[in-house]
Amino acid sequence: MVEIRPATFDEIVHLRHAVLRAGRPLESAYYPGDESGAGVHWGAWNGGDLAACVSLYTVEGPSTQLRGAATAPQWRNQGIGEALMRTAIDAWWADQRAPRDLWCNARIAAITLYERLGFVAEGERFEFPHIGPHQRMRWVAP
Ligand SMILES: CC(C)(COP(=O)(O)OP(=O)(O)OC[C@H]1O[C@@H](n2cnc3c(N)ncnc32)[C@H](O)[C@@H]1OP(=O)(O)O)[C@@H](O)C(=O)NCCC(=O)NCCS
Numbered sequence: 001m002v003e004i005r006p007a008t009f010d011e012i013v014h015l016r017h018a019v020l021r022a023g024r025p026l027e028s029a030y031y032p033g034d035e036s037g038a039g040v041h042w043g044a045w046n047g048g049d050l051a052a053c054v055s056l057y058t059v060e061g062p063s064t065q066l067r068g069a070a071t072a073p074q075w076r077n078q079g080i081g082e083a084l085m086r087t088a089i090d091a092w093w094a095d096q097r098a099p100r101d102l103w104c105n106a107r108i109a110a111i112t113l114y115e116r117l118g119f120v121a122e123g124e125r126f127e128f129p130h131i132g133p134h135q136r137m138r139w140v141a142p
Contacts, residue, residue, distance in 0.1 A: 002051065002080055004087045007043035009034050010069070012053035015043075019070035024130075031067055033057050039067075042088040044080050050086045051075035054101075063101035064092060066139075069110070085117055089139065090134055102139035111135055118142060 001010070017029035033039050044052040052071040059065045071081045092098050105128070106114045111121070119137035130135050 001046075002083070003045045004084055005043065005045070007041040007053065008093075009037070009039065009041055011050065012041045012043055012055065015050050015072060016055075016068045016070050019072065020068060021072055029068075031055070031057065032059075033138075040088075040092070042084055042091075044071075044075075044084045046075065054081075054085055054088050056088060056098075058099055061104060062099040064099050065103060067102040069104075082113060082116060086137050089117065093141070094104045104137050104139075105134045106137050107131075108133050108135060111137070 021028040039055045039057045041055045057065050057069045119139050122136045122138050125135050
């Protein structure tokens with residue numbers, strides 16, 4: 001049984017680092033605002049194990065950026081990432097103070113997942129140094 005709930009940065013940073021910044025220093029997994037506690041973090045737990053995480057940040061615009069989606073390899077392709085992000089997006093949408101414009105920079109392999117969540121591609125694909133090709137995507141309210 002997977003439990004999805006808000007998380008602290010300390011709870012999610014090691015999974016984010018292991019999945020998205022493997023082989024680089026832990027600080028490479030810190031995003032702007034993490035040290036000041038600016039992000040909203042979510043986790044999916046299976047027993048005591050953190051299976052997946054995702055974070056939302058208020059950024060320029062103001063808008064809301066969904067970042068750091070990561071599922072531990074042994075828990076992938078079981079719908080956990082989608083359920084986690086759906087919960088995080090629902091909570092964001094219900095929070096009247098959060099900027100309404102939600103977007104993300106998707107890795108190409110994850111585009112279909114974001115499309116299922118209601119994101120649409122915006123503009124041309126681009127390259128993030130050391131990480132690979134990405135597609136900016138914007139969430140469209142249903
Ligand atoms: C992307 C990711 C968070 C999805 O988590 P998940 O719990 O496996 O997600 P779900 O089971 O709900 O959905 C599976 C979808 O993930 C995507 N996916 C599967 N393996 C993936 C991989 N190695 N890398 C990126 N995306 C992947 C696919 O789009 C798949 O959808 P499909 O059924 O249309 O092929 C997870 O695969 C992951 O951590 N990948 C590596 C890091 C990453 O790419 N993060 C996203 C940054 S934008």
